[in-house]
Amino acid sequence: MDPIKYLFEKPALMGRLARWLLLLAEFNIVYITQKSIKGSVIAEHLSTHPVVDTRPLNDIFLDEDVVSIEVEDEVGIxxxxxxxxxxxxxxxxxxxxxxxxxxxxxxxxxxxxxxxxxxxxxxxxxxxxxxxxxxxxxxxxxxxxxxxxxxxxxxxxxxxxxxxxxxxxxxxxxxxxxxxxxxxxxxxxxxxxxxxxxxxxxxVDFGPGEQIQPFIIDRRDHPSHQGFVNALTVDGRPWFAHIVDFIREGKYPADATQGDKRFLRRYATQFILHEDILYKRSFDGVQLVCVDEDQSQTILEQVHQGICGPHMNACMLAKKILHLGYFWNTLEADCIEFVKKCHQCQIFSIHIHVPPTELHTLSSPWPFSTWGIDVNGKINPKASNGHEFVLEAIEYFTKWVETQSYAKLTAAKVAKFLQEHIIC
Incomplete structure (x- = not known):
């Protein structure tokens, strides 16, 4: 007797079995009797689908003496x-x-x-x-x-x-x-x-017995002096902090090399320090105020899209900022990036309608010598007379236009159009 079947199918249980059934009831367990497979079904299936093979049956596995097979790693290409x-x-x-x-x-x-x-x-x-x-x-x-x-x-x-x-x-x-x-x-x-x-x-020129050793190609995405003039310093000071320290005290950055010191001495000659405000010398004699990163962002927004901002291009934006008397070392690059990200400039900018292929000029030496023909359709919705196609012909010299609409356009109708409207 199956004890699980007895436990789930007996109508009345007493004592310990009742307590077991009560504890199992919360799991929603359903007992399903497994159906038996009759041997006659397998025999009928084999007789219905016979296998035509004259080879003798052999229940011995091939290579049963081989315990394991090691597969060599495939060599890469x-x-x-x-x-x-x-x-x-x-x-x-x-x-x-x-x-x-x-x-x-x-x-x-x-x-x-x-x-x-x-x-x-x-x-x-x-x-x-x-x-x-x-x-x-x-x-x-x-x-x-x-x-x-x-x-x-x-x-x-x-x-x-x-x-x-x-x-x-x-x-x-x-x-x-x-x-x-x-x-x-x-x-x-x-x-x-x-x-x-x-x-x-x-x-490359080299002697017959010489051999050039392999060389290393590396990438540099910023100039060697970027750490001192082109970016914010580690302590959060503005980009011109090292220039101010050199002009005021003649002090170099702590980790500056000989090349960096040489560049800083030459670059500092283009600036003037007056009452803790650094000015940049310009070619027209106007002293430009050096601003930090936050101030430069405000200047870009006000000049480009402020109250009187005309949404100018990057080149005109940089010239306008210099004309107003402001300067920072990445002025042109910041103007280009700012204009690219301006949403209104992307929507209302002037689009250049250039054809994808080169246009060829068609010249007509005298009137009615060169005609151009084109077909427009199917036109949806249809016209009141059911026509869906429009056959057009234009003369290149006088710009004379001949048109005709059709419900169904065939080669015979095109030939008739040419004969009636162009030839005759």
């Missing part, structure tokens, strides 16, 4: 970009290898023999393949901006120039040393780094 440069000075080839871990390996070669531009592209491709083979790369993706090299290697184009056939044969022989290799065309605008390497190799 390397990428190489190549480009060649042939100019009036010499020829150069640039190659960039990129590892699966996104590590860049740039290489540049100088070619001291005469060759055409296509030969330089092939040579750059060969150098990239040889560099990958020397490292032991087996899976490689090759990208280049030379359509001739890429499509000839892919077999889409035939090689007709005799000078390029040996290079193509060498590339095809090197391709056999890779387990997987693909060639894809890359736009020149996206291949600028390798193009710069090839141009650099062709323009």
């Amino acid at each position: 390397w990428k190489t970009f190549f480009d060649g440069a042939a100019n009036h000075k010499d020829c150069g080839a640039g190659v960039l290898l990129i590892t699966p871990e996104r590590l860049n390996m740039p290489m540049a070669y100088r070619l001291d023999f005469e060759c055409t531009n296509n030969m330089v592209e092939y040579k750059a491709c060969l150098m990239g393949l040889k560099a990958a083979i020397s490292i032991g790369v087996k899976r490689l993706e090759v990208y280049g901006d030379s359509s001739i090299v890429i499509y000839q290697v892919q077999g889409k184009w035939k090689t007709k120039e005799e000078k390029l056939k040996p290079y193509q044969g060498c590339v095809e022989s090197l391709m056999k040393q890779f387990t997987e290799i693909t060639f894809d065309y890359f736009q020149r605008d996206n291949n600028r780094f390798v193009d710069a390497l090839a141009t650099l190799a062709s323009m």
Whole structure:
């Protein structure tokens, strides 16, 4: 007997069983009897869907003696970009290898023999393949901006120039040393780094036994003196605090280098300190008051969109502020950003209606020599007579216009229109 079934289906329970049922009632438990599967159903299903197979049944698992299988990690795909440069000075080839871990390996070669531009592209491709083979790369993706090299290697184009056939044969022989290799065309605008390497190799002069070591390309988004004149200091002082300290006491910032000190001495000669107010010398002789960040924002708002603000452009806004006698070191950049963010300027600015394509002038030597024809429709809603199309013809010299409306426009009606309104 199933005790759970007995507990939930017995109409009257006494003692401890009643207390158990009362405690289980709060969980909304419903007992459902599991249906039994009859063996005849399985037999009928197998007889209805027979399997036609003459192979003997074998209940022995394949490779049951193998306990575990170790799957080797798949080697990542390397990428190489190549480009060649042939100019009036010499020829150069640039190659960039990129590892699966996104590590860049740039290489540049100088070619001291005469060759055409296509030969330089092939040579750059060969150098990239040889560099990958020397490292032991087996899976490689090759990208280049030379359509001739890429499509000839892919077999889409035939090689007709005799000078390029040996290079193509060498590339095809090197391709056999890779387990997987693909060639894809890359736009020149996206291949600028390798193009710069090839141009650099062709323009730099060095001896036959010399080799230029790799160089580092870094980015600087601000001038070296920005910490002293172009931004607020760490302690919240305005941008001209170091200039005031130098003019008043001859004191330099604590972390200033020799270059920063030299720049500060030269830059401070353009300012005048009078009664704790710093003025900037201008070319027209007017002394400009130096303002801090909060004051500059107020000046921008009042001059651009104040009571008499005409919502001028960034150049006129900067000139207007200088004419009023105010100055801060990022004046022009702040004016450009302020005008870009002005909501009214974005809505009511003057839009230049320039056509997307170049317009060509159509000249007519004498009247009724050149006509232009166009069709307008379907017009919705229809006219009172049910017409939906309008056929128009205009003469370019006199601007004479002929029009006719139609319910259904066909070639016969267009020919009749031309005969009645233009030819005759």
